Amino acid sequence: MVLNDAAVVAEVRAAFDAYEHALMTDDVEAMDRLFHSAPTTVRYGVGEVLYGIDAIRAFRVGRGGSPQRTLARVEITTFGSAFATANAEFFREGATRRGRQSQSWVRFADGWKVVSAHVSLEGTHA
Helix, strand or coil, X not given: CCECCHHHHHHXXXXXHHHHHHHXXXXXXXXXXXXXXXXXXXXXXXXXXXXXXXXXXXXXXXXXXXXXXXXXXXXXXXXXXXXXXXXXXXXXXXCCCEEEEEEEEEEXXXXXXXXXXXXXXXXXXX
16 A cells, blocks of 8 residues: 555645635535535534534534634645545634644545544533
8 A cells, every 4th residue: 555645645635625615615515525425424523523414414504604714734644545634733713722623535436525524622621
Protein backbone atom coordinates (compact mmCIF):
# COMPACT_ATOMS: atom_id res chain seq x y z
CA MET A 1 0.00 0.00 0.00
CA VAL A 2 1.29 3.42 -0.91
CA LEU A 3 0.93 6.10 1.75
CA ASN A 4 0.48 9.71 0.71
CA ASP A 5 0.80 9.35 -3.05
CA ALA A 6 1.02 12.99 -4.15
CA ALA A 7 -1.71 12.68 -6.79
CA VAL A 8 -4.15 11.02 -4.37
CA VAL A 9 -3.38 13.59 -1.66
CA ALA A 10 -4.14 16.35 -4.18
CA GLU A 11 -7.49 14.72 -5.09
CA VAL A 12 -8.54 14.43 -1.46
CA ARG A 13 -7.38 17.97 -0.69
CA ALA A 14 -9.49 19.24 -3.60
CA ALA A 15 -12.54 17.38 -2.24
CA PHE A 16 -11.80 18.67 1.28
CA ASP A 17 -11.51 22.25 -0.02
CA ALA A 18 -14.76 21.86 -1.98
CA TYR A 19 -16.51 20.72 1.20
CA GLU A 20 -15.07 23.63 3.19
CA HIS A 21 -16.29 26.08 0.55
CA ALA A 22 -19.75 24.49 0.56
CA LEU A 23 -19.83 24.62 4.37
CA MET A 24 -18.89 28.31 4.49
CA THR A 25 -21.44 29.25 1.80
CA ASP A 26 -24.19 26.96 3.15
CA ASP A 27 -24.36 25.07 -0.14
CA VAL A 28 -26.32 22.11 1.21
CA GLU A 29 -26.50 20.36 -2.17
CA ALA A 30 -22.72 20.45 -2.57
CA MET A 31 -22.23 19.20 1.00
CA ASP A 32 -24.62 16.34 0.28
CA ARG A 33 -22.69 15.39 -2.86
CA LEU A 34 -19.49 15.15 -0.81
CA PHE A 35 -20.94 12.90 1.91
CA HIS A 36 -21.63 9.23 1.19
CA SER A 37 -25.37 8.80 0.71
CA ALA A 38 -25.90 5.85 3.03
CA PRO A 39 -27.44 4.96 6.39
CA THR A 40 -23.92 4.04 7.59
CA THR A 41 -22.55 7.59 7.23
CA VAL A 42 -21.92 9.23 10.61
CA ARG A 43 -21.40 12.84 11.67
CA TYR A 44 -20.67 13.87 15.25
CA GLY A 45 -20.85 17.63 15.69
CA VAL A 46 -20.24 20.02 18.55
CA GLY A 47 -23.84 19.59 19.70
CA GLU A 48 -25.29 16.74 17.68
CA VAL A 49 -24.85 13.05 16.95
CA LEU A 50 -26.12 12.06 13.51
CA TYR A 51 -26.41 8.54 12.12
CA GLY A 52 -27.22 8.15 8.43
CA ILE A 53 -27.33 10.59 5.56
CA ASP A 54 -31.00 11.41 6.14
CA ALA A 55 -30.27 12.71 9.66
CA ILE A 56 -27.24 14.62 8.38
CA ARG A 57 -29.28 16.23 5.60
CA ALA A 58 -32.10 17.19 7.97
CA PHE A 59 -29.61 18.81 10.34
CA ARG A 60 -27.98 20.84 7.56
CA VAL A 61 -31.28 22.13 6.23
CA GLY A 62 -32.49 23.03 9.71
CA ARG A 63 -29.44 24.83 11.05
CA GLY A 64 -29.34 27.71 8.58
CA GLY A 65 -25.61 27.66 7.91
CA SER A 66 -22.41 26.90 9.73
CA PRO A 67 -20.62 29.38 11.96
CA GLN A 68 -17.92 31.05 9.87
CA ARG A 69 -14.39 29.88 10.55
CA THR A 70 -10.81 30.04 9.43
CA LEU A 71 -8.82 26.89 8.87
CA ALA A 72 -5.47 26.54 10.60
CA ARG A 73 -3.55 23.31 10.09
CA VAL A 74 -4.94 20.67 7.69
CA GLU A 75 -3.42 17.20 7.46
CA ILE A 76 -4.44 14.82 4.67
CA THR A 77 -3.20 11.24 4.87
CA THR A 78 -3.97 8.75 2.12
CA PHE A 79 -3.80 4.97 2.39
CA GLY A 80 -3.61 3.50 -1.09
CA SER A 81 -5.81 5.14 -3.68
CA ALA A 82 -9.24 4.70 -2.10
CA PHE A 83 -9.09 5.74 1.58
CA ALA A 84 -7.93 8.91 3.32
CA THR A 85 -8.24 10.90 6.49
CA ALA A 86 -8.46 14.68 6.74
CA ASN A 87 -7.80 16.39 10.06
CA ALA A 88 -8.10 20.12 10.51
CA GLU A 89 -7.83 22.75 13.19
CA PHE A 90 -10.04 25.82 12.85
CA PHE A 91 -11.06 29.00 14.65
CA ARG A 92 -14.60 30.35 14.54
CA GLU A 93 -15.00 34.04 13.80
CA GLY A 94 -14.63 36.10 16.97
CA ALA A 95 -13.53 33.12 19.08
CA THR A 96 -10.17 32.03 20.44
CA ARG A 97 -11.09 28.43 21.22
CA ARG A 98 -9.64 25.99 18.70
CA GLY A 99 -11.94 23.62 16.85
CA ARG A 100 -10.99 20.21 15.51
CA GLN A 101 -12.46 18.31 12.60
CA SER A 102 -11.69 14.80 11.43
CA GLN A 103 -13.09 13.12 8.35
CA SER A 104 -12.70 9.69 6.78
CA TRP A 105 -12.89 9.80 2.97
CA VAL A 106 -13.47 6.89 0.59
CA ARG A 107 -13.17 6.92 -3.19
CA PHE A 108 -16.40 5.68 -4.78
CA ALA A 109 -17.25 5.37 -8.48
CA ASP A 110 -18.64 8.93 -8.36
CA GLY A 111 -15.72 10.45 -6.47
CA TRP A 112 -14.37 11.02 -2.96
CA LYS A 113 -16.99 11.01 -0.19
CA VAL A 114 -16.95 11.52 3.57
CA VAL A 115 -18.12 8.38 5.36
CA SER A 116 -17.43 9.59 8.91
CA ALA A 117 -16.90 13.05 10.41
CA HIS A 118 -16.33 14.52 13.85
CA VAL A 119 -16.24 18.17 14.91
CA SER A 120 -15.36 19.41 18.38
CA LEU A 121 -14.21 22.51 20.21
CA GLU A 122 -11.46 22.62 22.80
CA GLY A 123 -12.66 23.02 26.34
CA THR A 124 -16.06 21.37 25.86
CA HIS A 125 -16.76 18.44 28.12
CA ALA A 126 -19.74 16.20 28.61
